[in-house]
Amino acid sequence: MTRQKLLARVRESRLFWPLTALAVILLFDALFAPGFFRIGIIDDPVYGPHLYGNLIDVLNNGAPLMLVSIGMTLVIATSGVDLSVGAVIAISAAMGAVLINPALGDRLITNDILTADTTNTPLPLIILADLAAGTLCGLWNGFLVSRARIQPMVATLILMVAGRGIAQLITNGQIMTIYYTPYFWFGNGFILGLPVSIYIVAGVALLAWVLVRKTALGLFIESTGVNARAAYYAGLDERNIKLLAYTFCGFTGAIAGLILSSYVHSSDANNIGANYELDAILAVVMGGTLMSGGRFSIVASIIGAMVIWAFTITMYTFGVPADALTAAKAVLVLLVILLYSEFSQRLLGRWSLRKGPSHDAAH
Amino acid sequence: MLEPTDAILRMSRISKSFPGVAALEDVDFTLRRGEIHALMGENGAGKSTLIKVLTGVEHPEHGTIELDGRVVQVRSPQHSQALGISTVYQEINLCTNISVAENILLGNEPQRFGTIDWRRLNALAARALKRLDIDIDVARPLGNYSLAIQQMVAIVRALEIASAKILILDEPTSSLDANETSLLFDVMRKLRATGIAIVFVTHFLDQVYQVSDRITVLRNGRLVGTYETGALPRVELIAKMLGRSLADLETVSKARAQHELPAAEAPTLKAAGLGHKGTLEPIDLELRPGEVIGLAGLLGSGRSELARLLFGVDTPDAGTLTVDGRPVTRFSPNESLRHGVALCPEDRKVEGIVKDLTIRENIILALQARQGWARYLPEARQYEIAEAYVKLLGIVTPSVDQLVGNLSGGNQQKVILARWLATSPRILILDEPTRGIDVGAKAEIQKLVLDLAEEGKSIVFISSELEEVLRISQRVIVMRDQRKAAEYGKDVTAQTIIHTMAGHQ
């Protein structure tokens, strides 16, 4: 009986499905890609000794997506969606690149100056400006959705279209390469052998978790997502709750932009963070949050993001070309759809029900 | 005495359970040709579920359905219509964006060469509405009309399904006024005469005795029995529904209503010339501690609009509102909560329940909103509050962790009520708090209101049921055409109020 209850609890837990999906992919790797799990220690001249291997890549490459998924979770839980996160990443990356640019405000632009390992602005200021830019974008989205009452998909579509234009405007249409070494730490550095980025994810996730689970914000967000009108009647300020969710999403997008540009040493307004909005939505959906809003789990979304990157890295190790990766991704989504559909859930429910009583009878 | 050929429908040993609830257990139900059959029971007894099984919305675990002597498996609502079963569900289920005419006839609309014949469609719909004495523009979207009209349209749709042999009405009268109800009953009787069998669910006992031929009573998902209406006195019916007698409850509330107001206390709430353009003409209102004011009036007369202004959902554009002598400057539900004002809204589906959250979360929602996001109620405290109210109001559920969306209509209403009681308001505005609530719970709620008044709380009580308003209020304000038509003391008769409501004095 208790074992059956435990089974039921595990199955009902929001982490069950994303973990299953992750397990399926890793199992596949274990069977067909023998070297996949190999983890080694490398003594890097710049960043010191640290771990490397596919699993570390999943964490490090996946970190920006995990971050964005955290913000996206809150937005989707209010029954909204944020299509602009890719553009926010581009804006934040552009901010960073421009502020570092040693030629900024300098009349004399020579290659030596441009490629020098220095910065024009102190690093803390850059970080602050990045975060401020992204948060401002989120605030803008939140304003459109909560005050101007524009449907979320349309409201954020505006920044999605205009945002990359703004990023180009910031960099004056250039693809900017970054030469300032301390900036690279966020996307390439290691602490205790693990990527810095993953600590950042943990920090932001913890912040979000405390915000929504140790205060009533989580309850408020879920109520707003399910029935905003009833929430308003119950005395919630549903508008500010939405505002908060979008602002936070912009904030996570900004951090993701920082890490991504740091990782690739450049900012390309057209391509950095491309398709992140769709991947983030996918991650959130994999985490079991409905796009119609309501119940959500931040941890589940993070695992959803890991699933996407575990899958991507798996495909890379199999040598699938980048263009055909989209087709493979369709298969991943199909898998998710089949696993998550009501139909298969019911099937599993019936299966465990049938198992239950016989198990009891045996005692 | 019951010939087998008489029966048009025979449901036997129907069982249906949801996680944690056995909604129906081995229920038998027989329906004769040309009868009006009332289906009775407390909130959550399984009435709607039985109907949903019959109409293919839910599929029973076991049991058989025999229609006209043949065993059938009802697969879907669409299939049930094809079988000649036509239904008005408990929650109005129509589409507000399409026209009234389409709502009535879509699926059976007149066509010419595969093209909708709009002129005939509108004419047919208008004629169908005439039968219930309704004269409205059928080409306008349904959403433009009041809840009562929408309810009538839903009924007309069910009547128009040409081949209907069985008509099912799940609480059709809960948002109708007396006049509309009696029109509906006329139509039902006419239909009965043509041999159509009608299943009728309601919590109004009077109505049951007015129209029904037989009564089937359910309790906790089990069949109590089926009786000839004439042979079942009212007290017995109640006893069968509740499994206990109502007498004690009744006497209590009667006695309570007698208590007199302590005269001349300062009003807790005072509205002077409060109005909102287009929905409410300026109105004056004073509410003293320990007072219950009844608000009577037809739907759309401005009752709910007034309630919404008092609670700050809408911002008035004329007049002033003072609570405890302090003028209200910011109008919002949140602000009102902080002043100790609470409104239990009229439309529970849209303004009340948060259906994907649990009972516990729904109950503490307003309380938590008043506390603010930072001071989260500890989980243990949440359970304590929720469980206390589940017990107090008799909410039927396996646990407070059940999703509210899975509760029966009446139990949902109780959860909403609990949400507002949990904030222990000093001024409580109740907009149709007893709609869809069974007799037992209704008496409990009336008792509760009077208890609260006893404690010095002030209450505004809005209800379409005059009897209820009269029983518990010390003053009755009658609304008509978006303004206050008259104000009466407690000795006013129902007759006078009806006259005022209708506009002939």
Next chain:
Amino acid sequence: MTQRTKLFLLNHGPLLTTVAIFLLAYVIGGQLYPAMQKPQVFFNLFINNGSLLIVSIGMTFVILTGGIDLSVASVIALTTVASAVLLQNGLPPLVVMPLMLLMGIAFGAVLGGFIHFLKVQPFVVTLMGSFFARGMAYIISLTSVTIKDGFYNDLALTPIYIPFVPNAYVYSYALVGPVLFLVTIYLAFFTRFGRTVYAIGNNEQSARLMGLPVGRTKISVYAFSGFCSALAGIVWSIALLSGYGRYAPSMELDAIASVVMGGTMLTGGVGNPVGTLFGVLINGTIVSLLQFNGTLSSWWTRIGVGALTLVFIGIQSLFYVRRKTSG
């Protein structure tokens, strides 16, 4: 009478604003750039936005049911590549075209089936469809494939002169959209199918309880959108005489934007194809305005499109607010 006109204005407010804004944008454009006053510029809108108009019409129905179809752009790309390769292999155009349309219908129907039977959210299912179609396009060919078929060439290059307007012409493929538009007007307002679409968009549960064929209608709507996408793909391949997996990048967003600008609500049940037509025209006008200007850098174009969309939606949402308080 005045009451009636007022009601009419209120009910059709969003649509009328869309039309008015289109006219305004066009007239202002004509003042700024006299070249824009030529009638041909107007007809170019149809030539340049033929595919967008077609997919937007399909998208309108999907959005009216409260769904969304993210796969349309990828299906266009897939159709161009597949038809180019088939034509290259010598299949006659009159076989290729119906085959592509069938593929589109089947593709949409499968997505619709997933949505209906497995009860999965349209966003996710059609996202999968989008990945799948785009991926298939690349698998068929990683590079651009030219079409040398004579029939396609004829369709692409023979102008059809507009009667009564001197020197104005369109190409045959530009007429597909307008014809489809007329058909969908009929579908939307004069058939049970169309009305059921509206009912579902308002409240799917209600529509089901009313006994309407919800499943069949939803699947048909996605199949129709698939059909439209394939049709748009054919038009695209005629216009450019080639097929390529990278064609129509994020056109699904342009389509959604056009539909929304046309006054259709993403929540379903409100809107119509007429609005969509004007939404597409506005989209086209904005692009040509920016082209006529010619000096703007590409980022200003983007920011401009975003800003204009905002202005647009802003005006429309004003209308909805007004209607809610007065209705």
